[in-house]
Amino acid sequence: MNPPALVLEHVSRHFGGLKAVDDVSLTIQPCARHALIGPNGAGKTTLFNVISGELPATGGQISLFGEDVTRLAPHQRAARGIARTFQITKLFPNMTVIENMLLACEALDRRKLVMFRAVSSYADLNQRAAALVEQFGLSGRTHEVARNLSYGEQRKLEVALSLAGRPRLLLLDEPMAGLSAGESTSMHAMLEQLDPAIAVLLIEHDMDIAFAFAERVTVLHQGRMLTEGHKDEVSANLGVQQIYLGMGAAE
Amino acid sequence: MAEPDAALGGPRPPSNTESMSPRGWRLAIVLVLGLVFSAGPLLFSSYWVGLLTQMVILAILAMSLDILLGYTGLPSLGHAAFFGVAAYAVGVLATVHGAGFWTCVAGGLLVGTLLSAVLGLIVSHVRDVYFLMITLALGMVLWGLSFRWIPVTGGDNGISDIPTLAAHSGLPFAGPLALYYVTLLVFIACAGVMALIVKSPFGLTLRGIRENEGRMKSLGFNTWLHCYLSYVIAGAFASVAGVAWAYYNGFVSPTYLDLTASSELFLMVTLGGPATLVGPVLGATAIVLLKNVMSAYTARWLLVLGIVYIVTILVAPKGVWNLGPSGRSR
Ligand SMILES: Nc1ncnc2c1ncn2[C@@H]1O[C@H](COP(=O)(O)OP(=O)(O)OP(=O)(O)O)[C@@H](O)[C@H]1O
Ligand SMILES: [Mg+2]
Numbered sequence: 001m002n003p004p005a006l007v008l009e010h011v012s013r014h015f016g017g018l019k020a021v022d023d024v025s026l027t028i029q030p031c032a033r034h035a036l037i038g039p040n041g042a043g044k045t046t047l048f049n050v051i052s053g054e055l056p057a058t059g060g061q062i063s064l065f066g067e068d069v070t071r072l073a074p075h076q077r078a079a080r081g082i083a084r085t086f087q088i089t090k091l092f093p094n095m096t097v098i099e100n101m102l103l104a105c106e107a108l109d110r111r112k113l114v115m116f117r118a119v120s121s122y123a124d125l126n127q128r129a130a131a132l133v134e135q136f137g138l139s140g141r142t143h144e145v146a147r148n149l150s151y152g153e154q155r156k157l158e159v160a161l162s163l164a165g166r167p168r169l170l171l172l173d174e175p176m177a178g179l180s181a182g183e184s185t186s187m188h189a190m191l192e193q194l195d196p197a198i199a200v201l202l203i204e205h206d207m208d209i210a211f212a213f214a215e216r217v218t219v220l221h222q223g224r225m226l227t228e229g230h231k232d233e234v235s236a237n238l239g240v241q242q243i244y245l246g247m248g249a250a251e
Numbered sequence: 252m253a254e255p256d257a258a259l260g261g262p263r264p265p266s267n268t269e270s271m272s273p274r275g276w277r278l279a280i281v282l283v284l285g286l287v288f289s290a291g292p293l294l295f296s297s298y299w300v301g302l303l304t305q306m307v308i309l310a311i312l313a314m315s316l317d318i319l320l321g322y323t324g325l326p327s328l329g330h331a332a333f334f335g336v337a338a339y340a341v342g343v344l345a346t347v348h349g350a351g352f353w354t355c356v357a358g359g360l361l362v363g364t365l366l367s368a369v370l371g372l373i374v375s376h377v378r379d380v381y382f383l384m385i386t387l388a389l390g391m392v393l394w395g396l397s398f399r400w401i402p403v404t405g406g407d408n409g410i411s412d413i414p415t416l417a418a419h420s421g422l423p424f425a426g427p428l429a430l431y432y433v434t435l436l437v438f439i440a441c442a443g444v445m446a447l448i449v450k451s452p453f454g455l456t457l458r459g460i461r462e463n464e465g466r467m468k469s470l471g472f473n474t475w476l477h478c479y480l481s482y483v484i485a486g487a488f489a490s491v492a493g494v495a496w497a498y499y500n501g502f503v504s505p506t507y508l509d510l511t512a513s514s515e516l517f518l519m520v521t522l523g524g525p526a527t528l529v530g531p532v533l534g535a536t537a538i539v540l541l542k543n544v545m546s547a548y549t550a551r552w553l554l555v556l557g558i559v560y561i562v563t564i565l566v567a568p569k570g571v572w573n574l575g576p577s578g579r580s581r
Contacts, residue, residue, distance in 0.1 A: 052469055078471030090469075092462035103459045106452050107470035113480075118450045125452075165471055 003066030005030045005081075005169045005199035006051065011060035012223075013043075013050050020046040022223035023060070028169070032199045035214035035231075037207065043223040044203045045087055048171050051201075052084045053077045064169065079108060083167035087174050087203070089154050091161070093147035097138055100146055100157060101129035104164030129164070136160040136190065152183040159190070170194070172202045176209060188213070211235060276574060280533060287536075292431050300427045301499075306539045307431070307438045308495045313519040313531030314445055315488030320517070321525030322449055323481040324461030326383045327374075328513050329390025333486040335397065335508025337363035337493025342410035342503040343403060345419065352420040359494035360487065367486020375479040378464070390513055397505040409504030416498040434495055441488055446528055448484065457481050458526070511553060515542075518556060522563045524570025533571055 006028040013021040020043045028034050036044050049055040051062060053074035062070045064080050072080075092100050102119060105128050106112045120126065133139055136156045141149060146157060159175050175191070176184045188209055194200060204210040210217065217234040219226040227234050288307065292300045316330045340362040344350040350358065374385050397404045404410065416433065417425035448454050456477050459467045467474050497503055506512065519538050524530025538559075545555050567574050 054465070054469065073473075074468040075471050075473050078469060084469055086466075090463055090466040092459055092466070094462055095458060099455065099458075102452075103455055103467070104470055106455070107467075107472055109452075111452050112456055112472065113453055115448050115451045115453045115484075116444075117452075118447065119452045119455050120450070122452070161466070161470065 002030050004028060004063075005032065005065060006201070007061075007063040008051070009061045009063075011047075011050060011062060012058050013046050013055055014058045019223045021050060021057075024220075024223075024225050025060075026218060026225070026228065028199050028201055030168070030199050031196055032201075032216065033214045034199070034201045035210040035217045036201060036203045036220060037205070037210050037217060038220035038226075041222075042220040044220055045173055046223075047220065048084060048173055048201075048203065052082060052171060078165060078167075081168035082171070083162040083165055083169070084171035085158050085162045085173055085175055087177065089158050091146040091154060091157055094145055096143050096145055097133055097149070097157060098126075098129055098142045100161060101133050101164060102126070104161040105129045105132070108165045132160050132164055137186075152179055155179060155183075155187065156190075159187070163194075167198060169199045170201070172200065174203050174205060176204065176206065184209075207238075273573065277529075277572065280572065281529065284529075284532060284536065288435065292428055297427045300431050302539060302543060304427070304431045304434050304499050306536045307434050308492050308499060309516075309519065309539060310532040310535040311438055311441045311495070312489055312492035313516055313523070313535045314442060314528050315485045315492065316516050317520050317525060317528060317531045318445065318449070318457070318488070319481055319485040320520050321527065321530075322454065322461065323457040323478060325378070325478060325481065326517070327386040327482075327485075328383050328510070328517060329386035329388075329393070330485065330489060330516050331512035332390045332393040332508045333363040333367055333489035334493040334496065335503070335505075335512070336366055336393065337490035338497040338500075338503045338507055339397065339404060339410065341494050341497035342413050345413050345497075346410055355419070355497075356494055359497065360490045363490025363493055364483065364487040367483045367489075371479045371482040371486070375475050375482060387510070387513075390508065390510065394505055394509045397508055404505070407505065409502060411502045413497050413501045413503070415501065419498070430499060434499065437491065437495055441491055442528065442532075445488065449528065453477070453480070461526075511556075514553075514556060518560055518563070520570075522559065522567075522570060524567075524572030527570065527572050530570045530572040537571075 004027045006026070008024055008026045011021060011024045012019065024047060036047070038044055046055065050057045053069070053072060053076070057070060061068060064077060064082055067080060069077050069080060092103065102125060105125050109125070111122065111125070130142070133142055136159070138153060138156060138160070141153060146154065149157065155175060155178070159172070162170060172191070176187050179187060191202070191213060202210065202213055204213070211231050214231055216229065217231045218228045219234065227237065288303065292303055295303070312334050316327065319325045319327050319330070337359040341355045341359040344355045344358045370389055374382060374389070377385055398406060415425070416422060416430050422429065422433070449457070456467070456472055459472070460474050460477055464474050496507070515538055519534030520531045521534070522537060523532065523534030541555070541559065542552060545552065549555065
């Protein structure tokens, strides 16, 4: 059998006395659709930072596809199949949409170190970048600099960049946050169309979306895992928790 | 690389409406520069040919800093060190060891580039103001060395009597005009290679690091390596300029690698337009011109530099090349 996409064993991240992530153990199988929910400040983004390597864990062990990556830098984890989006959009603001995409496409390609040949001369890279731009409905904005995009377009580009490296594990940090109802629906549709072979871990505040998208759900509260299980089990005992956690209503 | 997120503020209105489009403005700049640098020396006196030679050499140097400062976003205040060290290497090899022309050229390039390859190991770990400070400190150390290591560098006196290009290389054409056109060829070659580098997949990564290094890392780039290579490339082209300068000037002294020299360079890039390559050429031209005009009136060159810097920031924050309605300048 294939190794799990991600295994967290007793992972912690403390900021001084604050236990932002506290003893979290979690397994994500390949092809999984998994949601991570919890109130503001629960530690969801911090957990993503620890998984992707932006922040070192202060305790515990992290494995990607059977390999211990606890001490690896973000770019080394990316090379092992992990990709992520950011809650606060992180683009290349003064570069055009297609340049943003080209960068993402060459990130895991050895040609990123080629110096004496124009990037425009690589037909395959350019075609792949253009296809992703098209797939996310940004073809009309190909040569616009990223900072001139609307917020909704920036969020689309944010997700598109994360897919360029053909990841096997995708971490999405509130991709729908701040979008209008229409934009949110179309983003949701895009997420549903993701390659089923990619394991996806989604942070989402909207319970309807989280439970519609995911098979399994993890609830995080004050850095600790409250529940983890199939979405039916979790939603069954979520009523009590909602009052306790003060989260938005499901259904 | 300061807070890229803050720049993502949705659509912006066009910032200003000047009469001249950036395209017309840029065409004018390129035409004037092209005309002056190709035909100018044939029309001007030999004093001006000398100035044009300085401009061309310093343009190579300023472009090399632009790779680092403009494209990668790494502000170096010690870049003149590579230029100076390469010039010293030529001076020592030619005068003390009596080395031949190609040995001197290769030696200058090698010493300057190797130095950047060693210092790059240190500086590539830090960013922003820390990068500024550490490059400043290393630049000062090298300046101090050129000043104090008297047996090799001649200290304050420097090294004089470096043979002329014609005498040393056996080139059949002597005189300032020949030197100028050889230098111009070197400039064209360097500019062509640098223009290719910034358009390459690697060049794209440098701009990515400037724009958002955190995102670069999470996409899978080892940004340390890219910053290091950028630093070494900049050092290598600065060495080319240093070798050319040694032959142009026939003399090397510690002032070539002092803080004033590095600050002038920084200003050339900022004034002309960072991350454009043409901008630094424009900046080098303007600063050399200004320095020679002003030297007739005042000895306070640093003060003049400071004023020019302030005016640039206020009037043309993106450089003279980017004056006019803000467009897709990069
Ligand atoms: N770099 C940091 N230094 C100190 N404290 C931090 C840091 N990053 C996060 N925290 C703290 O850790 C806790 C968890 O924050 P985190 O951003 O992970 O929450 P979250 O679940 O993503 O919340 P939200 O739903 O608002 O995005 C918060 O109390 C936060 O203030
Ligand atoms: Mg968060």
